[in-house]
Amino acid sequence: MRYSIFSLMRQALSGHRGWTPAWRDAAVKPAYDVVIVGGGGHGLATAYYLAKVHRITRVAVLEKNWIGSGNAGRNTTIIRSNYLLPENLEFYEFSLQLWERLEQQLNYNAMVSQRGVLNLFHSDAQGDAFARRGNAMRMHGVDAELLDARGVRRLAPFLDFDTARFPIMGALLQRRGGTARHDAVVWGYARAASDLGVDIIQGCEVQGFVKEGGAIVGVQTPRGEIRAGKIGLAVAGSSSLVAGLAGLRLPIESHVLQAFVTEAVKPLIPGVVAFGAGHFYISQSDKGSLVFGGDLDGYNSYAQRGSLATVEDVCTQGMALMPMLGRLRMLRSWGGLMDMSMDGSPIIDVTPIKNLYLNAGWCYGGFKATPASGWCFAHMLAREEPHELASHFRLDRFHSGHLIDEKGVGAQPNLH
Numbered sequence: 001m002r003y004s005i006f007s008l009m010r011q012a013l014s015g016h017r018g019w020t021p022a023w024r025d026a027a028v029k030p031a032y033d034v035v036i037v038g039g040g041g042h043g044l045a046t047a048y049y050l051a052k053v054h055r056i057t058r059v060a061v062l063e064k065n066w067i068g069s070g071n072a073g074r075n076t077t078i079i080r081s082n083y084l085l086p087e088n089l090e091f092y093e094f095s096l097q098l099w100e101r102l103e104q105q106l107n108y109n110a111m112v113s114q115r116g117v118l119n120l121f122h123s124d125a126q127g128d129a130f131a132r133r134g135n136a137m138r139m140h141g142v143d144a145e146l147l148d149a150r151g152v153r154r155l156a157p158f159l160d161f162d163t164a165r166f167p168i169m170g171a172l173l174q175r176r177g178g179t180a181r182h183d184a185v186v187w188g189y190a191r192a193a194s195d196l197g198v199d200i201i202q203g204c205e206v207q208g209f210v211k212e213g214g215a216i217v218g219v220q221t222p223r224g225e226i227r228a229g230k231i232g233l234a235v236a237g238s239s240s241l242v243a244g245l246a247g248l249r250l251p252i253e254s255h256v257l258q259a260f261v262t263e264a265v266k267p268l269i270p271g272v273v274a275f276g277a278g279h280f281y282i283s284q285s286d287k288g289s290l291v292f293g294g295d296l297d298g299y300n301s302y303a304q305r306g307s308l309a310t311v312e313d314v315c316t317q318g319m320a321l322m323p324m325l326g327r328l329r330m331l332r333s334w335g336g337l338m339d340m341s342m343d344g345s346p347i348i349d350v351t352p353i354k355n356l357y358l359n360a361g362w363c364y365g366g367f368k369a370t371p372a373s374g375w376c377f378a379h380m381l382a383r384e385e386p387h388e389l390a391s392h393f394r395l396d397r398f399h400s401g402h403l404i405d406e407k408g409v410g411a412q413p414n415l416h
């Protein structure tokens, strides 16, 4: 069923009784060409591009809960491509370009909104670093503007410019950055993949792997053994656990990251604003809630909830930037599991175990990567070689020392 203004009008006239389910509730088949483990954004995007671009449609996505129940439905929805290092910059810019045409391609309203991302700086040194990053972006054809304090005040007059402990000196602005509705992205990919023949199987946890002669030939689930020519892991915060079932140890730690929403208010924040003197960022949802987040909780965990100490820390940083925040009631907070790689950059690669492929290490930034991650992982699964934009995201870089140290903080995700 195509979604359009005409189908909406037809349904409105018939009491909305003709809508069909967005994706098929597929029965498990005994074997597939490719099984993707994990029904988050990355797993579903991979399945979609496998079917759409590479015409591989004997594909199943196995999700232990419901699709989007992981980070895909828990993140703060920011999309951008304002990276410094070329390996990340080119990949994330490709992703942003895919976001720009995603809704037309999927025929689904993912509420992609290029409302701009402002990264504030609060010292000369930080200003220099942002100018460098902006220059790197522009040299790669990516939009970037350096604003002074007056320029920031014009866009975001509600910030504390006059009494702040860390005065705002300017910002790096990417106007093409913004937000997208995270669960709609999951549903859009699921619907489009299902239309092309992909089986989406929810409530189907992968609990082990079937091995034959050193190669993996299938997965064990509560619904029985499912055979597959290739198995792609896209389980984000559960990467070390699931890879561990196959006997693979990953250079990844799982950490909790929390997000927060307030009661709804009238339109206030035009885009995304990120505080440079700490780790705090904020935007406003289309319903009016302010949506914000900050740092990791700082300890390893597989629980999708965080601690009160971090709630206090994030809110303190928010108040330092935007004191009016203290007048709002916070409605909800939740946590997600971050697959923190040891250099802050992702992995899209084959593994040393035959037929097992890995997509992981997305750290804080995997939502914006969803389309490009799916595109490149599908390429890897279909062609057995890395896509040129993901050719640096190899697993062996942790062995050879060719790290992509985007934030320059080394192997300490808890200290980001």
Ligand SMILES: Cc1cc2nc3c(=O)[nH]c(=O)nc-3n(C[C@H](O)[C@H](O)[C@H](O)COP(=O)(O)OP(=O)(O)OC[C@H]3O[C@@H](n4cnc5c(N)ncnc54)[C@H](O)[C@@H]3O)c2cc1C
Pocket (backbone or CB within 6 Å): 037, 038, 039, 040, 041, 042, 043, 062, 063, 064, 065, 066, 067, 068, 069, 070, 071, 072, 073, 074, 075, 076, 077, 078, 079, 204, 205, 206, 207, 234, 235, 236, 237, 238, 242, 257, 258, 259, 293, 334, 335, 336, 337, 338, 362, 363, 364, 365, 366, 367, 368, 369
């Ligand atoms: C609070 C928070 C805020 C964030 N904000 C942003 C942001 O603003 N911008 C941005 O770019 N990124 C952000 N991120 C990061 C981003 O959400 C993740 O990097 C990205 O969603 C990870 O990929 P995914 O969507 O495929 O993961 P997930 O949605 O977590 O998908 C993995 C799936 O695998 C399933 N699974 C796990 N184990 C098994 C198993 N054994 N068998 C079957 N299925 C299994 C899980 O249930 C889960 O559904 C944020 C994350 C959090 C938690």
